[in-house]
Amino acid sequence: MRPLVALGCGTLFGAGLTYAGMTDPARVLGFLDVFGDWDPALALVMAGALLVSLPAFQWARRHPRPLLDIQFFLPERFRIDADLVLGAGLFGIGWGIAGLCPGPALAGLASGMPELLLFVAAMATGMSLRSWRVRQRARAGEFECKS
Amino acid sequence: MTVGKCRRCVPMLDTGLRAALYGGLMIGAAAALFYWLNGRIAGVSGIFGDLFLDRKNGHSPWRLAFVGGLLLGYLLVRAARPELGQIHLQASPVGMVIAGLLVGYGTRMSCGCTSGHGICGVARISPRSLAATGIFMLSAMITLAVVRHSGWWP
Numbered sequence: 001m002r003p004l005v006a007l008g009c010g011t012l013f014g015a016g017l018t019y020a021g022m023t024d025p026a027r028v029l030g031f032l033d034v035f036g037d038w039d040p041a042l043a044l045v046m047a048g049a050l051l052v053s054l055p056a057f058q059w060a061r062r063h064p065r066p067l068l069d070i071q072f073f074l075p076e077r078f079r080i081d082a083d084l085v086l087g088a089g090l091f092g093i094g095w096g097i098a099g100l101c102p103g104p105a106l107a108g109l110a111s112g113m114p115e116l117l118l119f120v121a122a123m124a125t126g127m128s129l130r131s132w133r134v135r136q137r138a139r140a141g142e143f144e145c146k147s
Numbered sequence: 148m149t150v151g152k153c154r155r156c157v158p159m160l161d162t163g164l165r166a167a168l169y170g171g172l173m174i175g176a177a178a179a180l181f182y183w184l185n186g187r188i189a190g191v192s193g194i195f196g197d198l199f200l201d202r203k204n205g206h207s208p209w210r211l212a213f214v215g216g217l218l219l220g221y222l223l224v225r226a227a228r229p230e231l232g233q234i235h236l237q238a239s240p241v242g243m244v245i246a247g248l249l250v251g252y253g254t255r256m257s258c259g260c261t262s263g264h265g266i267c268g269v270a271r272i273s274p275r276s277l278a279a280t281g282i283f284m285l286s287a288m289i290t291l292a293v294v295r296h297s298g299w300w301p
Contacts, residue, residue, distance in 0.1 A: 005184045006209035010216020011223065013177035013189060013262070018224040018232035020170020021163065026235035032284075035292040041167045046265065048171020049178070053270035056179030066186030073187045074271075075258060080278045087257025088264075088279040092286025094249030097294060098238040101261040102254060103191040103217060105247075108234050110218035111225075115236050119247040126251020127196040145193055145258035 002068055014107040020045040023108045025099030032096055075145070166231060178266050185209070190263020191217070192254035257283075 021027045022045055030039035065071050095101050100108075100119055108116045178189040191214075198210045225232050238246060254260040257279050259268060264283075268276020 002185050003208040003212040005181065007212035007216045007219075009177045009181040009184075009189060010213035011220040012173055012180070012216075013191075013213075014217035014220025015224050016170045016173030016175075016177060016220070017217070018170070018221045019173060019228075020167045021231070022170065023221060023232055024234050025237045029237055029291055032287050032291045033295065034288050036295060041163050044164055044167040045171035045174065048168045049175035049266045050171075050270060052172055052175030053178045053266055056175070057182060057267065057270040058272075060182055066183055068184050069186040071186060072182070075188070075273075075275070077258065077275065080275055084257045084275055084279055085282060087253045087255070088282035089253070089286045090249050091253030091257060091260060092283035092288075093290045094246040094251075094253060095261075095283060096287035096290030097242055097249070098236075098246035100246065101191075101250065102195060103260070103262050105250075106191065106195060106214055107217040107221040110221040111234055113234060113236070115240060115243050116234075118240060119243045119250075122244045122247025123251035124196075124199065126248040126253075127192070127200060127255045128251075129248075130252045130255035131196075131200045145196070145255060 005068060013103065016049075017104050017107050020048075023104040028099040028101075028104070029096075032099070174262075174266060175270075178262070178270070181213075182267070188263050188267045189213070190259050190267060192251075192260040193258070193263055196251075196255055253283075 017023055027042060031042035098119060102123065105116060105119050105123065109120060181187060181189040194210050194213050198207065221232060259279060264276040264279040269280055
């Protein structure tokens with residue numbers, strides 16, 4: 001049942017990204033170009049998403065567990081540390097260069113564009129490099145993110 | 148749900164803005180349902196990365212299903228409304244590799260991307276996610292400004 005829910009939610013998520021225009025790097029960069037010819041459209045993607053997710057996540061706090069599992073799985077890190085700040089900064093540089101973040105890049109793979117496959121392969125390499133760096137520091141339990 | 152039919156629902160917005168809003172609502176609904184039902188954060192960098200970085204404990208089926216769903220969702224929208232979801236790439240192949248490496252390394256270092264921090268984390272009012280979202284938006288805006296105005300396009 002849980003993989004089926006994941007398939008359904010992933011499909012709705014991918015459809016939403018595509019419908020909203022997030023899969024088009026030209027539109028994403030148009031939104032990020034606040035110092036140039038700013039296109040505010042994609043601010044509405046965030047607004048629309050939060051309109052639903054904000055009450056939904058707050059409402060869930062009143063419940064001990066989700067419908068199909070024994071507990072909610074939440075991140076176990078709470079401090080705003082150097083990894084968070086530096087990581088978000090690096091991610092932003094990549095996002096600003098190509099106009100692609102992980103969700104739209106994966107959804108857009110279905111278009112069959114080889115450049116997107118190149119981006120996703122590089123992204124997977126970057127993720128593996130980070131994982132390797134963490135293991136090298138031998139503090140895996142402390143630093144690895146869990147999904 | 149076609150954009151044209153809903154002219155009356157949200158009359159002050161043009162077609163592109165309305166599509167952005169409806170797409171956003173779909174994304175928010177997907178994240179909410181995933182949390183209510185499976186109890187997990189719909190964070191794409193985490194789910195995709197753990198497909199090959201955390202292969203134990205039998206989590207692969209749902210992760211694969213979620214990522215497969217992203218592609219399926221793209222195909223469904225393209226089939227229903229071919230004018231939506233067009234892709235105009237902006238960076239050269241070299242730029243794509245540099246950007247991909249940075250996006251991959253950065254999202255795993257900060258434990259989240261636009262979905263996990265930007266949508267789910269902000270909805271949870273998590274201080275880490277609020278900080279991360281502000282930082283990656285600002286960083287992307289500055290990067291783009293530097294890249295566009297320096298005339299050097301990777």
